[in-house]
Amino acid sequence: MAELDMEKLEALAGKVVGNANAAFAGLLAYIGDQTGVYRAMADGEPRSVDEIASIASVDSRYLKELLSANAANDYVNYDAATEKFFLSPEQIAVFATEESPANMHGLLQIIVAQYVEHETAVDVFRTGKGRPWGEQHPCQFCGTDRFFRPGYIANLVENWICALDGVEEKLKAGAKVADVGCGHGSTTVLMAQTYPQSTIFGYDIHGPSIADAKLKAESASVSNISFAEADASTIPANGGYDFICIFDALHDMGDPVGVARHMREALAPGGTLMVVEPLAGDKTEDNLHPLGGVFYAASTLICLPNSRSQEVGLCLGAQAGPKRLTAVLEEAGFSSVRIATTSSTNLVLEARA
Numbered sequence: 001m002a003e004l005d006m007e008k009l010e011a012l013a014g015k016v017v018g019n020a021n022a023a024f025a026g027l028l029a030y031i032g033d034q035t036g037v038y039r040a041m042a043d044g045e046p047r048s049v050d051e052i053a054s055i056a057s058v059d060s061r062y063l064k065e066l067l068s069a070n071a072a073n074d075y076v077n078y079d080a081a082t083e084k085f086f087l088s089p090e091q092i093a094v095f096a097t098e099e100s101p102a103n104m105h106g107l108l109q110i111i112v113a114q115y116v117e118h119e120t121a122v123d124v125f126r127t128g129k130g131r132p133w134g135e136q137h138p139c140q141f142c143g144t145d146r147f148f149r150p151g152y153i154a155n156l157v158e159n160w161i162c163a164l165d166g167v168e169e170k171l172k173a174g175a176k177v178a179d180v181g182c183g184h185g186s187t188t189v190l191m192a193q194t195y196p197q198s199t200i201f202g203y204d205i206h207g208p209s210i211a212d213a214k215l216k217a218e219s220a221s222v223s224n225i226s227f228a229e230a231d232a233s234t235i236p237a238n239g240g241y242d243f244i245c246i247f248d249a250l251h252d253m254g255d256p257v258g259v260a261r262h263m264r265e266a267l268a269p270g271g272t273l274m275v276v277e278p279l280a281g282d283k284t285e286d287n288l289h290p291l292g293g294v295f296y297a298a299s300t301l302i303c304l305p306n307s308r309s310q311e312v313g314l315c316l317g318a319q320a321g322p323k324r325l326t327a328v329l330e331e332a333g334f335s336s337v338r339i340a341t342t343s344s345t346n347l348v349l350e351a352r353a
Contacts, residue, residue, distance in 0.1 A: 042092055156191070
């Protein structure tokens, strides 16, 4: 065994302890969310453990331990003089405001879903076999919608569609739109609400998600919307869509080139495809930061296995980068591909036939 550099060893071990702390912190935050602890603290008022426990209807002794762990991670604040806990405005945005773009509970649900079925994840990783999206834990589906929804609400209409050539005008006048891989339908409903003259079609391969999307549309009282269970490569190709969008899903496809080609064929003359993908650089070293680490981890556990479960199994990965994504779209027959805009977590590409 090579001689150890004790300084480096201690630094690495310390990092592992920090990561272990973060892993526990994520689970405890999930528990706090599911039991209403953070909602009980959402007004930011300092309260004793017993007071918070009474509001949230949880056990006060367990709560004291959970909040103490939260305070050690700056997830909540603790006033030693009064022995009370409270949330700052920033903590309220992250932990207690559902529609905040900073809300992190969806991400925590995704992580919990992976730990729940860790034995399956180990088997998939060891064997290299595929794992279809529909075989993930139910928390994966609602967590994915919950994680991405605030960002879509903040960016889709105000920033992304506006960055596309002529698309906003078409949607306001009345266009035919396909939301491919729509999941629980958050983006589909948002577009239907924003552009009442347009007709929005949402497609997803996962039946339970489509059922949830229909409930969302009913709750929002939008009538210019329709959902159907369909693989991305089998949406009605004769639809003549003026606008097709796919959010954080193209890299999950087994055959992204074939899917993109099918979407190109489904566009009306002069139509536009918008591809929203996780923000990434073209080289591995470009993505070696915390956000890149999250996307690489999700790619290992979710995206690559889903791609491999399908025909071709290209396995683009969640950090494919603009160069490779552009190549996929060009191979699918799009003659014009450009980066329309970016956000803190997403890359938005515009493709035209």
